[in-house]
Amino acid sequence: xxxxxxxxxxxxxxxxxxxxxxxxxxxxxxxxxxxxxxxxxxxxxxxxxxxxxxxxxxxxxxxxxxxxxxxxxxxxxxxxxxxxxxxxxxxxxxxxxxxxxxxxxxxxxxxxxxxxxxxxxxxxxxxxxxxxxxxxxxxxxxxxxxxxxxxxxxxxxxxxxxxxxxxxxxxxxxxxxxx
Amino acid sequence: xxxxxxxxxxxxxxxxxxxxxxxxxxxxxxxxxxxxxxxxxxxxxxxxxxxxxxxxxxxxxxxxxxxxxxxxxxxxxxxxxxxxxxxxxxxxxxxxxxxxxxxxxxxxxxxxxxxxxxxxxxxxxxxxxxxxxxxxxxxxxxxxxxxxxx
Numbered sequence: 001x002x003x004x005x006x007x008x009x010x011x012x013x014x015x016x017x018x019x020x021x022x023x024x025x026x027x028x029x030x031x032x033x034x035x036x037x038x039x040x041x042x043x044x045x046x047x048x049x050x051x052x053x054x055x056x057x058x059x060x061x062x063x064x065x066x067x068x069x070x071x072x073x074x075x076x077x078x079x080x081x082x083x084x085x086x087x088x089x090x091x092x093x094x095x096x097x098x099x100x101x102x103x104x105x106x107x108x109x110x111x112x113x114x115x116x117x118x119x120x121x122x123x124x125x126x127x128x129x130x131x132x133x134x135x136x137x138x139x140x141x142x143x144x145x146x147x148x149x150x151x152x153x154x155x156x157x158x159x160x161x162x163x164x165x166x167x168x169x170x171x172x173x174x175x176x177x178x179x
Numbered sequence: 180x181x182x183x184x185x186x187x188x189x190x191x192x193x194x195x196x197x198x199x200x201x202x203x204x205x206x207x208x209x210x211x212x213x214x215x216x217x218x219x220x221x222x223x224x225x226x227x228x229x230x231x232x233x234x235x236x237x238x239x240x241x242x243x244x245x246x247x248x249x250x251x252x253x254x255x256x257x258x259x260x261x262x263x264x265x266x267x268x269x270x271x272x273x274x275x276x277x278x279x280x281x282x283x284x285x286x287x288x289x290x291x292x293x294x295x296x297x298x299x300x301x302x303x304x305x306x307x308x309x310x311x312x313x314x315x316x317x318x319x320x321x322x323x324x325x326x327x328x329x
Contacts (some may be wrong), residue, residue, distance in 0.1 A: 003211075011209050019201035036201065037208050045215040045228040105263070114196050121193070136193045161182060164189045171192060176229065 003047070010051055011040055017057065018064045024133045025068040027122040035071055039064045069148060072126060080174060111159040113174050128163035131156050 018039050022032035030085040042063060044051050050056050068115065121129060142160075146153045180188070221229055229237070 007213060008206070008210060011206055015201040015205055015209070016198055019205060020198040023199050029199075031200060033205055033208070037212055038197070040209040041212050041216055044216055092275055117192060118196050119200070121196075121205055132189075136190050161185070164185050167189050168185060171188075 007044060007047055008112075010043070014057060015040070015142055018060050018130055021137070022066045023069050024137060025065065025119065025130055026071065027121065027124070027129055031071065033062065034037070035067045058099055061138075065134075072130065086153075113171075116174050117167065117170060120167055122162050126168060128159045128166065129156070131160050132163040133153050139146060165167075 015036065018036045019032055022035045022039075023029050026032050026035065039060060043056075043060060050059055053059070098156055121132070124132065132144045134145045135142070135150065140148070142156050145160075146156045149156070191289070196318065216224070221233070
């Protein structure tokens with residue numbers, strides 16, 4: 001197997017994971033694709049050491065997360081400003097588009113609900129979505145999130161709570177039942 | 180719903196979500212970008228990706244530059260001090276030379292414009308005065324003093 005083939009296999013193995021991390025943090029598939037590409041180019045430059053490393057997945061995830069936070073940092077001042085103004089409440093309280101309940105079977109209905117939840121997560125304002133994703137998907141602590149984003153611990157908790165409330169409303173709107 | 184229950188509920192529901200799949204366009208994009216990167220010379224990439232030999236060589240050169248700078252710093256400072264002194268001295272000499280040149284130029288100009296045109300006449304006048312004095316003295320010697328001065 002040539003180096004190109006090895007790298008292609010490497011990308012095929014991890015592209016979904018990197019893209020998922022990026023799209024959930026950025027909330028935008030096009031930007032997530034750009035970030036994923038830059039992450040894999042970095043991996044390519046160090047492929048001799050990373051390609052066969054068992055820590056490749058962790059390395060990719062960390063690089064993807066940092067790349068997303070760097071990508072967001074250029075908007076972070078504006079993000080903080082609007083967050084502090086409290087305009088986010090109006091934004092998150094706005095109802096999400098909800099499709100009519102599916103009738104083609106429970107599995108299809110559940111898939112539909114998950115898709116709506118995924119979309120609801122992506123539509124959260126950045127100052128709620130980013131800490132929420134870092135907490136629930138990246139398993140970062142509140143303290144780590146506060147340090148990564150350069151904001152106070154209280155603000156992290158408040159933003160995550162508001163994000164969860166918005167998602168709960170989405171769940172209730174789509175007829176969530178505790179399963 | 181209290182915050183702890185809300186956290187558990189959202190955590191459970193979010194973990195049920197399937198990971199978003201990368202679009203089909205991502206792989207070709209990455210391979211094209213990797214191909215471009217491979218085509219670039221090694222020294223245009225990040226230092227960490229340089230060949231090991233060049234990394235070592237550049238590290239040695241960097242350490243040499245730092246060590247050389249540290250060792251030569253006192254000599255450099257002394258040299259700078261000396262050069263400063265020489266520059267100051269040169270400045271003074273140059274200043275004196277400029278003053279001298281100004282003076283000589285002024286003298287030359289004065290000579291050419293005022294003195295030089297008069298010099299032949301003055302020389303002629305002085306010669307005539309000397310000749311007149313000599314004639315007058317000789318006449319006095321012959322007529323008044325009876326050739327007392329020989």
